[in-house]
Amino acid sequence: MTGFIIRRLLQLPLVLFTVVVVTFALVWLIPGNPMLQEGRQPPPEVVEAMNRQYQLDSPVTFFGGYLARVSGVGWVLGWNDTPFDLGPSMRHPDWTVNEIIGAGFPISATIGLGAIAIALVIGTVAGIIGGLRPGSWLDAGTQLIALIGISVPSFVTGSFLIVLLAAKFRIFPIAGWGTPAHALLPMLTLSLPFAAYIARLLRFGLVEQMSTDHLRTALAKGLSRRQAAWRHALKNAFLPVLSFLGPATAVAMTGSFVVEKVFAIPGLGRHFVDAVLGKDITLVMGIVLVYAFLLIVLNLAVDVLYAWIDPRIDLAGTGAR
Amino acid sequence: MRWIVAAFVIVLFAGALLTLDGSRTRADITFASADVFTLDPQRMSYMQDLRISRSLFEGLCSHDPETNAAVPGVALNWETSPDGKTWTFHLRPDARWTNGDPVTSVDFRNSWRRLLLPDTAADYSELLFSVRGARSFFAWRTNALAQYAAGTKHDAETASALWETTLSTFDKMVGIHTPDPQTLVVELENPVPYWLDLCAFQTLAPIHQPSLDKFRKIDAATGIMRSDTGWTKPGVLVTNGPMKLVEWRYKRGMRLEPNKFYVGPNAPIAKSVEVVPIEDANTAVLAYESGSIDWISDLTAEFRADLAESSRKWLDRYREEYDLRIAAGASVDEALAALPAPDAALGERRDVHVLSSFGTDFWSFNCRPTLSNGHANPFSDARVRRAFALAVDKAALTKSVTRLNELVATTIVPRDSINGYVSPAGLPFDIARAKEEMAAAGWIDRTGDGIVENAAGDPFPTVDMLYMTGNPRVKNIAIALASMWRDALGVQCELRGKDGKFAKEDLRRGNFMIARGGWYGDYADPTTFLDLAKTGNGNNDRAFSNARFDGLLAQAAAELDPTKRMAILTEAERLLVEEEMPMLPLCQYVTLYMYDPAKIRGIIRHPRLDQRLSLLHRIDEQTAKPSP
Numbered sequence: 029m030t031g032f033i034i035r036r037l038l039q040l041p042l043v044l045f046t047v048v049v050v051t052f053a054l055v056w057l058i059p060g061n062p063m064l065q066e067g068r069q070p071p072p073e074v075v076e077a078m079n080r081q082y083q084l085d086s087p088v089t090f091f092g093g094y095l096a097r098v099s100g101v102g103w104v105l106g107w108n109d110t111p112f113d114l115g116p117s118m119r120h121p122d123w124t125v126n127e128i129i130g131a132g133f134p135i136s137a138t139i140g141l142g143a144i145a146i147a148l149v150i151g152t153v154a155g156i157i158g159g160l161r162p163g164s165w166l167d168a169g170t171q172l173i174a175l176i177g178i179s180v181p182s183f184v185t186g187s188f189l190i191v192l193l194a195a196k197f198r199i200f201p202i203a204g205w206g207t208p209a210h211a212l213l214p215m216l217t218l219s220l221p222f223a224a225y226i227a228r229l230l231r232f233g234l235v236e237q238m239s240t241d242h243l244r245t246a247l248a249k250g251l252s253r254r255q256a257a258w259r260h261a262l263k264n265a266f267l268p269v270l271s272f273l274g275p276a277t278a279v280a281m282t283g284s285f286v287v288e289k290v291f292a293i294p295g296l297g298r299h300f301v302d303a304v305l306g307k308d309i310t311l312v313m314g315i316v317l318v319y320a321f322l323l324i325v326l327n328l329a330v331d332v333l334y335a336w337i338d339p340r341i342d343l344a345g346t347g348a349r
Numbered sequence: 350m351r352w353i354v355a356a357f358v359i360v361l362f363a364g365a366l367l368t369l370d371g372s373r374t375r376a377d378i379t380f381a382s383a384d385v386f387t388l389d390p391q392r393m394s395y396m397q398d399l400r401i402s403r404s405l406f407e408g409l410c411s412h413d414p415e416t417n418a419a420v421p422g423v424a425l426n427w428e429t430s431p432d433g434k435t436w437t438f439h440l441r442p443d444a445r446w447t448n449g450d451p452v453t454s455v456d457f458r459n460s461w462r463r464l465l466l467p468d469t470a471a472d473y474s475e476l477l478f479s480v481r482g483a484r485s486f487f488a489w490r491t492n493a494l495a496q497y498a499a500g501t502k503h504d505a506e507t508a509s510a511l512w513e514t515t516l517s518t519f520d521k522m523v524g525i526h527t528p529d530p531q532t533l534v535v536e537l538e539n540p541v542p543y544w545l546d547l548c549a550f551q552t553l554a555p556i557h558q559p560s561l562d563k564f565r566k567i568d569a570a571t572g573i574m575r576s577d578t579g580w581t582k583p584g585v586l587v588t589n590g591p592m593k594l595v596e597w598r599y600k601r602g603m604r605l606e607p608n609k610f611y612v613g614p615n616a617p618i619a620k621s622v623e624v625v626p627i628e629d630a631n632t633a634v635l636a637y638e639s640g641s642i643d644w645i646s647d648l649t650a651e652f653r654a655d656l657a658e659s660s661r662k663w664l665d666r667y668r669e670e671y672d673l674r675i676a677a678g679a680s681v682d683e684a685l686a687a688l689p690a691p692d693a694a695l696g697e698r699r700d701v702h703v704l705s706s707f708g709t710d711f712w713s714f715n716c717r718p719t720l721s722n723g724h725a726n727p728f729s730d731a732r733v734r735r736a737f738a739l740a741v742d743k744a745a746l747t748k749s750v751t752r753l754n755e756l757v758a759t760t761i762v763p764r765d766s767i768n769g770y771v772s773p774a775g776l777p778f779d780i781a782r783a784k785e786e787m788a789a790a791g792w793i794d795r796t797g798d799g800i801v802e803n804a805a806g807d808p809f810p811t812v813d814m815l816y817m818t819g820n821p822r823v824k825n826i827a828i829a830l831a832s833m834w835r836d837a838l839g840v841q842c843e844l845r846g847k848d849g850k851f852a853k854e855d856l857r858r859g860n861f862m863i864a865r866g867g868w869y870g871d872y873a874d875p876t877t878f879l880d881l882a883k884t885g886n887g888n889n890d891r892a893f894s895n896a897r898f899d900g901l902l903a904q905a906a907a908e909l910d911p912t913k914r915m916a917i918l919t920e921a922e923r924l925l926v927e928e929e930m931p932m933l934p935l936c937q938y939v940t941l942y943m944y945d946p947a948k949i950r951g952i953i954r955h956p957r958l959d960q961r962l963s964l965l966h967r968i969d970e971q972t973a974k975p976s977p
Contacts (some may be wrong), residue, residue: 203627
């Protein structure tokens with residue numbers, strides 16, 4: 029297992045490098061100049077000075093300098109003052125990419141983690157209700173709600189929740205960030221598709237588990253359906269949910285830009301979309317790096333956790349199944 | 350297993366709540382704005398940045414809130430030489446920075462030098478190109494940096510030697526002098542009638558050099574003097590305006606409070622102002638309705654025309670009383686606040702304000718002889734351009750397409766927006782005349798199929814109309830124009846919507862026949878609009894080139910008599926909007942504000958819409974005075 033983890037960690041820089049190269053090529057190809065407003069164009073000599081100042085006149089110089097600065101090589105060689113410096117944002121020259129990510133990521137992570145927590149609670153309850161009584165109206169009801177939860181896009185749910193709970197009943201603030209009340213509606217909005225998916229996973233897992241031999245034995249020994257499910261079926265039924273949680277957490281933490289936009293939350297997802305639209309080269313690359321790093325590490329964590337819970341999984345690849 | 354899950358949920362929640370920082374006290378005035386890009390005065394170019402800067406930094410001049418005329422700022426008074434080329438400004442001796450340092454003429458020289466250094470990469474460097482030697486200095490430094498980069502020695506010593514040379518070259522070359530701390534002398538290449546207006550423009554505001562110096566360093570590899578991020582952050586930024594920056598969090602908002610060191614004509618009324626960036630237009634309206642924001646500084650929600658209609662309905666009911674109050678000398682907001690409250694049951698409101706702004710909505714004709722695909726361009730013929738302009742019913746556009754009843758425009762310079770400038774008449778809406786122009790250009794429906802053909806029998810090429818997606822208003826206008834031209838002139842149009850940056854690229858390459866344009870003026874002079882049609886201008890997307898027009902602009906630039914100069918500019922614009930028609934003006938831009946005049950005051954309604962946050966204040970906590 030240790031060998032597996034070390035191997036995966038050694039691959040990390042290579043994967044990140046590939047991601048940076050591909051991202052840079054794509055962002056560089058977006059037409060336009062990040063330094064300029066859409067509507068007006070300064071005299072040619074001014075545009076030329078801007079391009080020179082930001083090395084926009086040569087992708088090779090730009091990317092070379094960027095790699096040296098970001099990787100820490102420039103720091104080792106004494107070109108830069110700090111290692112892992114993602115540089116200033118090109119559209120927001122008063123902020124470094126490090127500052128922007130430092131401010132935005134915790135917020136996106138908050139919404140993502142909170143959403144997964146809510147999704148676990150809602151999904152588990154709904155899944156158990158349906159799974160214990162398959163075919164009942166309760167089951168049909170929770171399944172229908174889960175279907176809606178998966179299908180309705182979050183900008184619709186978000187707007188609906190704002191109009192209902194914030195604008196009409198004034199229980200929550202409309203938009204912005206700061207207090208727990210600000211966080212709850214976006215978390216709930218983001219959690220619904222995950223909750224629905226968890227409910228469906230758990231429900232089908234439970235139904236399947238309830239018809240296995242060991243459960244029949246438990247029932248034959250005189251346990252009630254509820255006791256049998258609680259003691260024996262639930263644990264196994266939960267395994268698929270657990271393996272879903274890893275990627276789901278990563279997705280929730282990195283993919284909340286729609287929710288962030290609807291609720292005017294200054295999270296990383298919104299910064300990313302704005303950066304792409306504005307061709308903010310350094311900011312796009314910085315955020316992509318963080319996302320890539322996060323996805324790789326979280327996936328690794330899931331693999332390790334899964335092996336720990338289910339000893340049948342052979343991470344080392346020795347083939348000893 | 351259950352415990353693991355329960356513990357996991359608890360840890361997730363605990364982690365989630367860590368980043369919250371609790372509730373804060375609400376500012377006196379909170380308003381929604383587009384996101385601020387920079388607070389560095391020399392680097393800024395966006396309207397929302399300039400708006401904040403106006404309260405943080407004060408230039409030599411500022412603007413009168415009512416008339417927008419240039420009035421004293423840091424400069425108490427000034428003199429001009431008889432030839433209009435030398436200006437001497439006398440600065441207030443008591444002007445102070447937020448750290449207590451005196452504001453001196455050297456601070457202005459430093460900031461103007463910074464604006465003129467290619468190192469700064471400032472959008473608005475050109476505003477100072479009218480100063481003697483400024484443009485040459487910009488070119489000199491650009492060239493010196495290029496030579497440095499091409500050279501072999503790239504060490505800190507060589508780079509700072511170049512910097513020292515740059516400073517002394519600036520002093521020799523550029524006509525900006527500081528004989529004493531309270532006197533600033535500026536020499537211009539030519540007389541610039543709107544020079545004082547430029548002196549009130551925010552990119553010419555002074556900077557506190559010592560606080561910036563901590564964040565500047567010379568890059569030995571390129572020789573460029575770079576300013577690091579960080580010097581515009583709260584606690585670091587030293588400013589000289591009526592307000593100071595208390596808090597700024599990336600895309601979370603900004604808070605300003607009065608600057609206790611400020612002495613000058615713009616003493617703040619505001620106690621605290623908070624700016625929140627809300628991107629989603631509908632969320633902004635909901636936030637306003639819930640009372641968490643007091644003012645939406647650009648109402649863009651798709652249903653804004655309906656909101657505006659509700660306010661118009663209410664005002665129409667009390668129009669007589671409103672007019673009486675205005676005639677008696679009340680301001681618009683005072684008059685609105687004194688009228689009976691709107692009846693929500695009738696769908697009335699009083700908080701949506703449609704304000705004319707200093708900008709013109711127009712469409713551009715591609716004036717190149719051939720299109721980017723090599724085909725002949727029918728719009729290189731001025732008669733065709735005039736025909737297309739004559740065939741547009743602009744009143745119908747603003748009434749039933751945009752539904753905001755903007756002022757219809759027949760000129761590029763907004764009518765009555767510049768003192769002393771008389772706008773030409775422009776072309777009316779006249780379909781018969783439009784058809785005559787088309788016929789004169791050889792486009793006649795020869796086959797009776799409803800499509801015009803030229804003498805060779807080729808039909809008029811399908812008109813390629815380029816517009817930027819993302820704004821339903823623009824698309825609706827494009828659809829309406831296409832149908833007007835089809836019905837009136839017998840031409841087929843094809844709409845081509847593209848995302849902003851891609852559309853801009855097509856404009857640059859001339860890949861369009863007609864494209865959506867539009868322009869906001871930067872300073873109070875017709876040339877801020879007319880320069881768009883100058884040969885070779887960076888914003889002349891149409892590639893229009895007319896020797897007579899260029900000649901008139903040059904003649905105006907050399908004319909010392911302001912009245913004669915304005916007359917020359919009127920003739921230049923007449924040439925544009927009555928004969929050559931490179932741009933088809935549709936209407937004057939409007940900006941929609943949402944605020945309740947019974948709650949807040951201090952919003953400027955002059956078309957330049959140069960808001961001063963220091964003027965904003967609440968009135969609803971005070972006891973309402975009964976109306977007489």
